[in-house]
Amino acid sequence: MLFQNINYLDETFQLQKQGCIRVEGRQITAVGTQPLEPLENEEVYDGRGKLLMPAFVNAHAHAPMTLLRGWGEGLSLQDWLNQRIFPFEAKMTDDDVYAGTCLALAEMIRTGTVSSTEMYFGADAIARALLESGAKMNLSVAATCFDDSDLADLPRQQEAEAMIRTYNGAGGGRLITDLSLHAEYTTTPKVVRQMAQRVAGTGLHMHVHMSETKSEHDECIQRHGKTPARYFCDLGLFDVPTTVAHGVWLTDEDIALLREKPVTVASCPASNMKLGSGFAPVSCLLQAGVPVALGTDGAASNNGLDMMADMKLLALGAKGITRDPQTVTAGQALYAATRAGALSQGRADSGLIRVGACADLIVLDCTAPWWTPGFDTVTDLVYSAKGTDVCLTMCDGKILYRDGEYLTLDIQRVRHDAAAAARRIAAQL
Amino acid sequence: MLFQNINYLDETFQLQKQGCIRVEGRQITAVGTQPLEPLENEEVYDGRGKLLMPAFVNAHAHAPMTLLRGWGEGLSLQDWLNQRIFPFEAKMTDDDVYAGTCLALAEMIRTGTVSSTEMYFGADAIARALLESGAKMNLSVAATCFDDSDLADLPRQQEAEAMIRTYNGAGGGRLITDLSLHAEYTTTPKVVRQMAQRVAGTGLHMHVHMSETKSEHDECIQRHGKTPARYFCDLGLFDVPTTVAHGVWLTDEDIALLREKPVTVASCPASNMKLGSGFAPVSCLLQAGVPVALGTDGAASNNGLDMMADMKLLALGAKGITRDPQTVTAGQALYAATRAGALSQGRADSGLIRVGACADLIVLDCTAPWWTPGFDTVTDLVYSAKGTDVCLTMCDGKILYRDGEYLTLDIQRVRHDAAAAARRIAAQL
Numbered sequence: 001m002l003f004q005n006i007n008y009l010d011e012t013f014q015l016q017k018q019g020c021i022r023v024e025g026r027q028i029t030a031v032g033t034q035p036l037e038p039l040e041n042e043e044v045y046d047g048r049g050k051l052l053m054p055a056f057v058n059a060h061a062h063a064p065m066t067l068l069r070g071w072g073e074g075l076s077l078q079d080w081l082n083q084r085i086f087p088f089e090a091k092m093t094d095d096d097v098y099a100g101t102c103l104a105l106a107e108m109i110r111t112g113t114v115s116s117t118e119m120y121f122g123a124d125a126i127a128r129a130l131l132e133s134g135a136k137m138n139l140s141v142a143a144t145c146f147d148d149s150d151l152a153d154l155p156r157q158q159e160a161e162a163m164i165r166t167y168n169g170a171g172g173g174r175l176i177t178d179l180s181l182h183a184e185y186t187t188t189p190k191v192v193r194q195m196a197q198r199v200a201g202t203g204l205h206m207h208v209h210m211s212e213t214k215s216e217h218d219e220c221i222q223r224h225g226k227t228p229a230r231y232f233c234d235l236g237l238f239d240v241p242t243t244v245a246h247g248v249w250l251t252d253e254d255i256a257l258l259r260e261k262p263v264t265v266a267s268c269p270a271s272n273m274k275l276g277s278g279f280a281p282v283s284c285l286l287q288a289g290v291p292v293a294l295g296t297d298g299a300a301s302n303n304g305l306d307m308m309a310d311m312k313l314l315a316l317g318a319k320g321i322t323r324d325p326q327t328v329t330a331g332q333a334l335y336a337a338t339r340a341g342a343l344s345q346g347r348a349d350s351g352l353i354r355v356g357a358c359a360d361l362i363v364l365d366c367t368a369p370w371w372t373p374g375f376d377t378v379t380d381l382v383y384s385a386k387g388t389d390v391c392l393t394m395c396d397g398k399i400l401y402r403d404g405e406y407l408t409l410d411i412q413r414v415r416h417d418a419a420a421a422a423r424r425i426a427a428q429l
Numbered sequence: 430m431l432f433q434n435i436n437y438l439d440e441t442f443q444l445q446k447q448g449c450i451r452v453e454g455r456q457i458t459a460v461g462t463q464p465l466e467p468l469e470n471e472e473v474y475d476g477r478g479k480l481l482m483p484a485f486v487n488a489h490a491h492a493p494m495t496l497l498r499g500w501g502e503g504l505s506l507q508d509w510l511n512q513r514i515f516p517f518e519a520k521m522t523d524d525d526v527y528a529g530t531c532l533a534l535a536e537m538i539r540t541g542t543v544s545s546t547e548m549y550f551g552a553d554a555i556a557r558a559l560l561e562s563g564a565k566m567n568l569s570v571a572a573t574c575f576d577d578s579d580l581a582d583l584p585r586q587q588e589a590e591a592m593i594r595t596y597n598g599a600g601g602g603r604l605i606t607d608l609s610l611h612a613e614y615t616t617t618p619k620v621v622r623q624m625a626q627r628v629a630g631t632g633l634h635m636h637v638h639m640s641e642t643k644s645e646h647d648e649c650i651q652r653h654g655k656t657p658a659r660y661f662c663d664l665g666l667f668d669v670p671t672t673v674a675h676g677v678w679l680t681d682e683d684i685a686l687l688r689e690k691p692v693t694v695a696s697c698p699a700s701n702m703k704l705g706s707g708f709a710p711v712s713c714l715l716q717a718g719v720p721v722a723l724g725t726d727g728a729a730s731n732n733g734l735d736m737m738a739d740m741k742l743l744a745l746g747a748k749g750i751t752r753d754p755q756t757v758t759a760g761q762a763l764y765a766a767t768r769a770g771a772l773s774q775g776r777a778d779s780g781l782i783r784v785g786a787c788a789d790l791i792v793l794d795c796t797a798p799w800w801t802p803g804f805d806t807v808t809d810l811v812y813s814a815k816g817t818d819v820c821l822t823m824c825d826g827k828i829l830y831r832d833g834e835y836l837t838l839d840i841q842r843v844r845h846d847a848a849a850a851a852r853r854i855a856a857q858l
Contacts, residue, residue, distance in 0.1 A: 069813060070804035074755050107798040214752070273749030274812070276756075303812040304799050309738065316742070317749070320702030323643070326503050327705075368817075369536040370733050372844045373851035375499040383703070383732035384498060388797075388817040415801045422802035 001397075002038050006047020006363070007377070009054070011354040013331055015377040021052055023359040026172070026396040031355050045392075051364045051377065054351050055393060056307035057341025058108060058116035059266035060207075060245040060295025063126065064092070064100035066107070067422040068300035077213060077275050085300060089121075091428055096421040097122030101129035103418035104305055106409050109135060111306045111387030112362040114395035117243055117266065117295070117345055119180050119207055121156060123163035131171045134400045134408040136360070138243075138345045139163065140180030140207045143195065145187050151194035164204070174396060176205075176346060181237070183209040184220045184228045189235060196236035205241045205346055208232065211254070212246035213277045229254035238263050243344050245295060246271075247285070248278045255281065255288045264291040264344035267336070269313040270304075271297030279321040282314060282328055293340040294333070306387040311337040315382055330382035363392035430826075431467050435476020435792070436806070438483070440783040442760055444806040450481055452788040455601070455825040460784050474821075480793045480806065483780050484822060485736035486770025487537060487545035488695035489636075489674040489724025492555065493521070493529035495536065496851040497729035506642060506704050514729060518550075520857055525850040526551030530558035532847035533734055535838050538564060540735045540816030541791040543824040546672055546695065546724070546774055548609050548636050550585060552592035560600045563829045563837040565789070567672075567774045568592065569609030569636045572624065574616050580623035593633070603825060605634075605774065610666070612638040613649050613657045618664060625665035634775055635671035637661065642706045646678035658683035667692050672773050674724060675700075676714070677707045684710065684717045693720040693773035696765070698742040699733075700726030708750040711743060711757055722769040723762070735816040740766040744811055759811035792821035 003021040010016050010031070022030035022042075030036060038044050072084025092100075097120070108116060115136035120126060123141050130137045141160040143151060151157050160179060168177040179199045181187050187195075199206055210228045211217045220228045229250060232238055238261040247265040250258070258265070267280045285292050294314055296305045311333045318328035342351025342360075350360045366374070370384040393401040400408050432450040439445050439460070451459035451471075459465060467473050501513025521529075526549070537545060544565035549555060552570050559566045570589040572580060580586050589608060597606040608628045610616050616624075628635055639657045640646045649657045658679060661667055667690040676694040679687070687694070696709045714721050723743055725734045740762045747757035771780025771789075779789045795803070799813040822830040829837050 066798075067802060069799075069802060070808040073805060073808050074758055076754055080754070103798055103801055110798060270745060273745035274754065276748045276752040276754035278752055279749060299799075299813075303808065306799070306815070309741075309815075312738075313742070313745070316699060316702035319705045320708060320746070321750075323705040323707055325505055325509070325703065325705035329503055367844070369495075369532055369539060369840070369844065370498075370728075370735070372532055373496060373498060373848045375851070375855065376502060379499040379502050379732065384728075386735070386738075386815060386817055388815055411798070415796070415798065419802045422804070426804065 001043045001045060002036060003045045003047050003052055006050055006052045008052040008353055009377070011352045013334060013378055021353065023394070023397050026358055028353065028355055028357050028359050031353055047363065049365065049367050050391070051366050052353065052361055053364070054338040054353055055114040055360045055362045055395065056112050056337050057293070057345065057351055058113050058296055058305065058307055059243060059264065059293030059341040059344050060268055060297060061104070061116045061118055061305065062120050062298030063104035063116065063118055064097045064120050064122065065298030065300045066103040067092070067096060067100040067418060067425070068298070069303045071300065071426065087429055088425055091425045092122070094122050094125040096425065098125035098129050099417040099421040101126045102133070102409060102414040104299065105129060105133040105135055106406060106411055106414050107305045109133065109393050109400045109406065110390065111308060112390040112393055113305065113307050114360045114393060114400070115342065115345060115347070115350065117178070117207060121159065123159055123167070127163070127167045127170065127175055130175055132408065134398050135395050136174045138176045138178050138205065139167070140178040142180040142182035143187060143191060144182045145191045151191045151198060154191070172396065178205045178207045180207040183216065184231055185216050192232065192235045192237055196239065199240050205243065206237060207243045208237070208245065210244045210247055211249040214249055217249035227251060227254050229257055233257055233261065241346060246277070246280065248272050248280045250281055252284065255284055255290060259288045259290050264293050264340065266293045266295040266344065267314060268295040268297040269317045270310050271301040273317065275301050279317050282318040283322050283324070286328065286332055291340050291344065292336050293344045294337040307337050308385055308387040311382055330379045333382050334378055359394055359397040361394050362390050364389040365391040430472045430474055431465060432474045432476050432481055435479055435481045437481040437782055438806070440781045442763060442807060450782065452823070452826050455787055457782065457784055457786050457788050460782055476792065478794065478796050479820070480795050481782065481790055482793070483767040483782055484543040484789045484791045484824065485541050485766050486722070486774065486780055487542050487725055487734065487736055488672060488693065488722035488770040488773050489697055489726060490533070490545045490547055490734065491549050491727035492533035492545065492547055493526045493549050493551065494727030494729045495532040496521070496525060496529040496847060496854070497727070498732045500729060500855065506706070516858055517854055520854045521551070523551050523554040525854065527554035527558050528846040528850040530555045531562070531838060531843045533728065534558060534562040534564055535835060535840055535843050536734045538562065538822050538829045538835065539819065540737060541819040541822055542734065542736050543789045543822060543829070544771065544774060544776070544779065546636060550588065552588055552596070556592070556596045556599065556604055559604055561837065563827050564824050565603045567605045567607045567634065568596070569607035571609040571611035572616060572620060573611045574620045578620070580620045580627060583620070601825070607634045607636045609636040612645065613660055614645050621661065621664045621666055625668065628669050633669070635666060635669055637666070637671065637673060639673045639676055640678040641675035643678055656680060656683050658686055662686055662690065670775060675706070675709065677701050677709045679710055681713065684713055684719060687719050688717045693722050693769065695722045695724040695773065696743060697724040697726040698746045699739050700730040702746065704730050708746050711747040712751050712753070715757065715761055720769050720773065721765050722773045723766040736766050737814055737816040740811055759808045762811050763807055788823055788826040790823050791819050793818040794820040
């Protein structure tokens with residue numbers, strides 16, 4: 001495919017006008033403002049009035065939780081989990097997980113996200129949905145432990161190990177399997193230490209919830225005499241590339257610690273605000289040089305998976321809480337939503353527009369009123385654009401969505417099956 | 430027009446399924462779940478898969494500032510105003526104000542807003558755009574004064590008085606003229622007192638910026654020994670219905686004061702976060718019974734006019750800053766974005782779906798993935814829906830937007846003229 005006459009963001013996020021971008025197979029093979037002649041049988045895409053940019057990478061999500069969208073609102077976090085979320089999840093079958101994942105993928109693909117870092121159970125069902133959709137995913141099943149068990153004996157860990165054996169690298173590398181601990185308060189020091197040993201040297205990545213709420217953060221200090229970051233670090237968990245979700249209550253000492261480790265903080269501003277968890281210290285993290293990526297969290301606590309909306313919130317939330325309008329620039333928010341996420345997934349070949357990179361890209365229609373006058377494209381993208389401006393979503397060179405059509409998902413069936421699954425479960429509760 | 434088989438929010442924001450809504454002339458003349466037969470020559474609208482609800486009312490905006498969207502990013506508030514905004518505004522002609530207002534109206538109408546409370550200069554141009562668009566507006570020209578002048582001698586006040594004589598009640602009541610003081614720090618006690626005398630007993634409403642930034646709030650206390658709320662109150666300004674924009678730094682005493690007055694606080698969460706102003710005490714205001722409406726502020730500090738996005742932000746911001754997930758419910762946010770705004774404009778006949786109300790309504794297409802599973806419509810509206818889900822916008826019974834078409838605006842011309850105006854001005858700076 002040859003995109004012609006199209007404005008695009010180059011690998012430094014500078015706007016280039018009237019560019020030519022060629023995609024062959026999975027890759028971007030030409031990028032520039034020199035006109036190119038179409039190859040034989042090559043589709044030419046007329047990009048006038050449009051913008052081509054890297055697709056979004058959602059650095060922390062729980063895709064199947066679309067089934068719980070709007071299920072249990074206005075509760076405190078613990079009541080929300082115990083009274084609404086956990087009982088619902090206990091009723092979810094593999095088919096339900098599949099249905100919820102398909103719905104999440106539809107929403108992500110529609111709004112320009114091609115890859116997400118996931119933590120959930122039902123790995124077979126999630127993997128099946130992902131592989132069918134054509135998107136990318138870093139998938140993990142989180143270990144939890146409330147007794148003296150060894151990591152290897154935990155049912156969820158056994159599911160995780162089976163997943164890794166079966167799916168790591170599936171779909172030509174679209175599906176990557178990670179290891180995961182749910183959180184400090186849902187595991188034991190023994191299990192954390194065993195996980196650190198398990199993951200060391202494997203090339204696998206870690207994914208963990210950390211310092212999401214003040215009570216969780218404070219209770220860790222009471223239990224262990226140290227913050228969750230120090231606790232995990234001392235147990236060796238952060239010696240491999242790790243995605244830390246949330247990090248709302250990270251201290252300055254935590255941040256100093258994390259900057260020495262291969263850790264990315266996946267900030268989830270919408271979820272953190274909605275659950276009353278607070279505001280992550282995004283400005284301090286960026287200033288310290290800790291990579292910050294952007295996650296939506298699950299649709300039960302957001303309640304959407306639209307990275308465009310949450311990219312704005314990442315920048316707004318940081319400015320609001322620090323009262324500094326100059327902190328977390330539009331460029332930093334855009335980087336968090338794209339390249340930083342791809343790097344956190346170990347996908348160095350994704351998240352930017354350059355020759356040799358995977359063709360993980362989106363095209364935006366810029367004819368809506370909010371794109372005028374167009375003084376600064378990155379500013380417009382972060383503060384004015386909408387997820388629904390996406391008119392083409394491409395992953396590994398394959399078009400997943402274009403002009404209202406989903407090319408890999410049967411959207412009618414996806415919506416129907418997800419609604420039916422959610423209502424069946426709700427009726428049992 | 431007869432909307433059939435359509436889900437709708439009734440006047441208490443309860444979802445009613447498969448309803449029938451009739452619009453005749455400017456009014457809603459039937460609402461219910463009883464099937465109705467079409468009248469002769471009546472258009473029937475098949476509402477399956479759709480939701481009908483009150484249109485949004487934007488309670489604080491500066492429509493012409495769409496021309497400044499993205500002009501001057503990442504600056505502190507004073508630098509932003511002095512170096513970027515004021516020099517740009519000084520170059521704006523009436524034609525520019527018209528072009529910017531048309532662009533704002535296009536964005537508002539596209540995303541479901543039919544009425545806004547405005548404060549700007551160039552009233553003739555704004556009124557012309559508004560009357561052509563078919564939308565509603567409460568328009569004011571803000572008085573500012575930095576010397577010993579009398580109110581009546583201020584050029585902006587003279588523009589305001591001419592506007593009131595010419596336009597109050599124009600367009601069959603669509604255009605209402607308000608009186609306005611810019612803010613405490615841009616006026617004098619004499620002018621405030623004269624404004625209070627001017628507005629008393631006229632039936633006109635007031636519109637004023639107040640306690641937007643901490644420094645503005647604190648400096649008022651230094652100058653006058655009292656907060657801006659107490660200052661305005663003591664000078665008699667709040668004895669008429671008043672829209673107070675922002676109110677970020679309102680104290681508990683201020684809130685106690687405002688609850689005794691006919692004041693609505695128009696909260697502008699996106700702008701307040703983006704400019705680093707802070708978070709308005711929305712929870713406390715609602716708890717005290719002070720009406721809270723929702724504003725976008727101008728597109729230079731948001732950078733959009735999408736009430737759906739900002740409605741979510743109103744609820745999220747309050748939960749995040751109070752760390753209480755139960756505060757500012759979805760229902761309260763929706764009320765702020767619709768009915769509270771209409772009431773603040775003195776439009777008791779708008780902002781809700783009931784017989785006899787103005788047909789100021791929108792229809793949303795609920796087939797996007799984010800509307801599934803659909804456990805709770807108000808929750809889905811506030812946290813999951815997008816402004817672009819709007820597929821029909823009606824004001825006073827007239828369709829302004831439907832399925833991609835603007836019926837009162839030439840959108841190509843609007844975009845072209847606004848872009849040309851903005852670039853011409855920018856080139857002079």
